[in-house]
Amino acid sequence: METSSDALYHASVRNLSRHSHISNMTLSLTLALKDSASGTIPLSHRQATLSLLQADLPRIVTVVPRILSAVSASTIGRRRVANWAELREVALYLLVSLLELQLLLSVALLWLIFPGLVLLPCLSFQAASIWILLRCMNNRHPSPTFTAGKPADDPLGSEEQRLYWIVVDGIATNNEQFCKEILPKLARVFGYDMHAFLSYRLGFLLDIILIFLQRNLPVTTARSVALYDSVRASLLNPDISGVRILAHGTGALDVSWLLARLSADLPPGDRFGKLQVFTFGAASVEMTLPLGSVNAPNENGIGQCYPIVTHFAFFDDPFAQIGVLSGIRQRLEGRFIGRLYTIRNTTPALKKSCFLPRSYRHTLNEYLDVLLPDGDPRAGILSQVCKIDRELTEMRELAALVQSVTNERPTTRRDSKRPSWTALGAIATGVSSGYKNRDDVAGLISLEEVRRQCKSLEGSRGYYNNPLADAVRSGCQVHSRSHMVGIKTTMAPQNTRTSSRKCGSRRKGSRCMEICAIRRGQDD
Numbered sequence: 001m002e003t004s005s006d007a008l009y010h011a012s013v014r015n016l017s018r019h020s021h022i023s024n025m026t027l028s029l030t031l032a033l034k035d036s037a038s039g040t041i042p043l044s045h046r047q048a049t050l051s052l053l054q055a056d057l058p059r060i061v062t063v064v065p066r067i068l069s070a071v072s073a074s075t076i077g078r079r080r081v082a083n084w085a086e087l088r089e090v091a092l093y094l095l096v097s098l099l100e101l102q103l104l105l106s107v108a109l110l111w112l113i114f115p116g117l118v119l120l121p122c123l124s125f126q127a128a129s130i131w132i133l134l135r136c137m138n139n140r141h142p143s144p145t146f147t148a149g150k151p152a153d154d155p156l157g158s159e160e161q162r163l164y165w166i167v168v169d170g171i172a173t174n175n176e177q178f179c180k181e182i183l184p185k186l187a188r189v190f191g192y193d194m195h196a197f198l199s200y201r202l203g204f205l206l207d208i209i210l211i212f213l214q215r216n217l218p219v220t221t222a223r224s225v226a227l228y229d230s231v232r233a234s235l236l237n238p239d240i241s242g243v244r245i246l247a248h249g250t251g252a253l254d255v256s257w258l259l260a261r262l263s264a265d266l267p268p269g270d271r272f273g274k275l276q277v278f279t280f281g282a283a284s285v286e287m288t289l290p291l292g293s294v295n296a297p298n299e300n301g302i303g304q305c306y307p308i309v310t311h312f313a314f315f316d317d318p319f320a321q322i323g324v325l326s327g328i329r330q331r332l333e334g335r336f337i338g339r340l341y342t343i344r345n346t347t348p349a350l351k352k353s354c355f356l357p358r359s360y361r362h363t364l365n366e367y368l369d370v371l372l373p374d375g376d377p378r379a380g381i382l383s384q385v386c387k388i389d390r391e392l393t394e395m396r397e398l399a400a401l402v403q404s405v406t407n408e409r410p411t412t413r414r415d416s417k418r419p420s421w422t423a424l425g426a427i428a429t430g431v432s433s434g435y436k437n438r439d440d441v442a443g444l445i446s447l448e449e450v451r452r453q454c455k456s457l458e459g460s461r462g463y464y465n466n467p468l469a470d471a472v473r474s475g476c477q478v479h480s481r482s483h484m485v486g487i488k489t490t491m492a493p494q495n496t497r498t499s500s501r502k503c504g505s506r507r508k509g510s511r512c513m514e515i516c517a518i519r520r521g522q523d524d
Contacts, residue, residue, distance in 0.1 A: 022370065022380060024347045027462045028387040030328055030340040031453060032309070033396050035291040036446035039404030040335040042288045044216070052216040056285065059322045060212050066318035068204075070360035071172050078177070085176045092137040096203035099130050104205065130203070138200050140175055143226060146183040146194045163242045164234045167196045168227065170249025170283070170319065171207045172362060175199075182364055186246065189368070189375040189472060195230070197223050199251065207250075214253040215285045224254040228261055235262075235271050242274045244471065248364040249319045252282030259307070260288055268305035275307035277338070278468055280367040282311055283323035286334045309338030310467050312371060314361040316345065329392060332399040341462065342389075343370060343381060377469035382462035390454040397447045 033040065043052065075090055082090075103126045110119055167186060169178050175198050187194045200223065202210065213219050234243045247255040255277060266272045268290070289306050311328075313320035327336035345361070361370075373380045463469035 022384075024345060025370070025381050025384075026344045026346060026387065027381050027384050028342045028344070028389050029457070029462075030342070030389045030396075031393045031450055031457075032339040033291065033335070033337060033400065034446040034450060035335075035397070035400040035404075037401055037404035038291060039400035039402070040291065040333070041403070043286055043331075043334045044218075046333075049217060053212075056212065056216050059326070060208065063318050063322045064208060066321075066360060067172070067208075070318050070362045073360070074172070074363050075174075082177070083180075085180075086174055089137060089174055089176050092133055093201060093203065096130055096133045096137065097205060099126060099133070100203045100205040103127065103130065134202065138175075140179070140198065142198050142200070142223065143230075144179055144183070144196050144198070146179075146187050146196070148187040148191055148193050162240050163192055163244055164240050165190060165192045165194050166227070166230065166243070166245045167194050168223075168245065168247040168251030168254055169196065169199055169364070170251045170281075171199050171201060171211075172249050172319070173199075173364060175201070178364075182368075185365075185368065189372055190244075197227050197230075197251075197254075199223065211250055211253065211283065214250075214257070215283070218257060218260075220257070221254065224257050227254055228258055231258060231275070232262065232265065235266065235274055240274070242276065245275070245277045247277065247279045247282065248367070249281050249362065250283045252279045252284045252287070252323065255279065255282075256284040256287045259309075263289055272306060273304040276467060276471075277307055277309045279309075279311045279324065279338075280364055281313050281317040281320040281323070281362055283319040284327070285323065285331075286327050286336050287324075287338065288335050289337045291335070291337070308467055311338050311340045312343070312367060312468070313340065314343050314345075314366070316360050317362045318360055319362055328396070332396060333403070341386075341466075371468065372472060375472060377463045377466070377472050382466060382469055384462055386457070386460060386462040386464075388454045388457050390451070393450055393454055394447065397450050401444065401447060 047055075078086070103123065106119070106123060106126070165186075167183065169175075169182075173182070178196070178198070183194050183196055200221070201207065210219070210221075214221075231243055231245070234240050245255060259277070262272065262275075287309065289309075311324045313324050315325070317325075324336065324340060325342070327334060328340050343361075370381050371377065372382075377383075457465070
């Protein structure tokens with residue numbers, strides 16, 4: 001009895017501390033980009049490679065201290081619960097990182113003083129030592145699988161719900177901790193076998209260089225190729241009803257490459273629509289899929305043509321700050337698909353000591369504890385009323401609309417000029433200049449649809465119409481098929497939906513009347 005009472009006491013204390021911890025956070029939602037006018041263009045298609053690298057280099061250099069602080073704080077925080085295997089991997093990673101730094105300094109400084117033949121044997125020995133340590137650090141199987149252990153008569157094994165779950169980790173995750181702790185946790189939450197694709201860790205210096213190159217160049221790695229083969233085979237397999245990908249941090253770089261290749265390889269339809277992607281603190285600078293009027297349900301009105309993409313990001317996550325947060329909130333000229341749930345901490349974490357690094361929330365465990373504590377989406381931050389970032393959602397649609405008409409790149413969101421009437425003026429100018437066959441009205445209609453969706457979602461909680469929450473509640477079978485890359489019409493409660501439809505139709509009619517008046521004025 002004493003043991004059970006102690007367990008209940010500790011459980012109540014954990015629940016109370018978790019509730020007080022989540023109460024200091026806020027949740028906001030930015031709807032996915034529709035871009036029915038096809039105005040956005042991927043940055044890699046618009047800019048030269050050298051200009052992309054030059055523009056991204058200051059961001060990488062600025063974020064490196066925050067990444068070091070976040071990784072160091074999370075490693076120190078696990079010093080009491082880490083086993084010897086985790087400590088061994090951390091020690092090897094630190095040793096490899098120091099040797100790489102020492103090798104770089106030797107090549108850059110000593111080579112100018114001593115003859116090359118004198119330093120060549122020493123540098124070769126250092127390079128061989130780094131290679132041996134890398135082999136020892138990455139001796140684990142690159143694609144482990146954790147079985148959920150479902151009984152033979154489990155209904156989740158039915159043909160209707162045969163889902164293939166994939167987990168892609170980032171460089172900030174310890175592989176030993178990921179296989180022993182995170183994979184079992186994900187299998188327990190979603191109730192399916194988890195197929196992991198581990199990152200090949202190269203040391204901090206080489207990892208940062210690889211991130212810098214993957215963000216701006218189509219760099220192919222062994223993990224991205226294996227991931228592509230696995231996802232493509234699963235999408236083409238008629239016995240698998242859906243593929244779900246969970247990507248954390250730098251793992252989203254491989255997923256972004258994957259989506260771009262699948263878009264060029266698979267036609268839009270039910271097979272490609274079986275894919276769902278969930279990212280947590282994505283470090284990718286953009287994530288592209290075909291947008292516009294083609295991104296619509298099929299002729300029968302069921303199913304979808306393209307994958308569903310949903311992003312979750314802590315506002316202080318250093319990987320998300322140079323990735324999904326920057327791509328959606330600031331770089332309006334690019335194309336970053338999917339809706340974004342941003343988690344802000346109203347009381348920033350303070351340093352416990354002047355000798356300890358500052359802690360930033362970035363680990364996959366922290367995302368799971370905040371979003372799905374104990375596997376319940378209604379017990380975490382998703383139970384809060386979600387603030388709809390209507391201004392940012394409209395700004396993205398307006399920026400795409402302006403680009404479709406003027407073919408000019410908009411600047412960032414920091415500009416003081418709001419392009420609401422600029423878009424209408426640009427359409428009138430485009431019509432008078434001879435661009436009458438452009439689908440500009442479709443861009444305005446998508447803007448009105450986004451405004452109507454924002455209005456219908458006001459006051460709703462985070463788990464409402466949330467694909468991640470639906471995957472947990474229904475045993476990984478997503479009931480709501482209305483959330484596409486461009487977000488189809490969002491189903492809201494009956495009273496809200498009726499009023500928003502009436503309001504949206506009146507506003508859409510007024511917009512069309514304004515456009516007609518502008519065109520008549522241009523013709524006159």
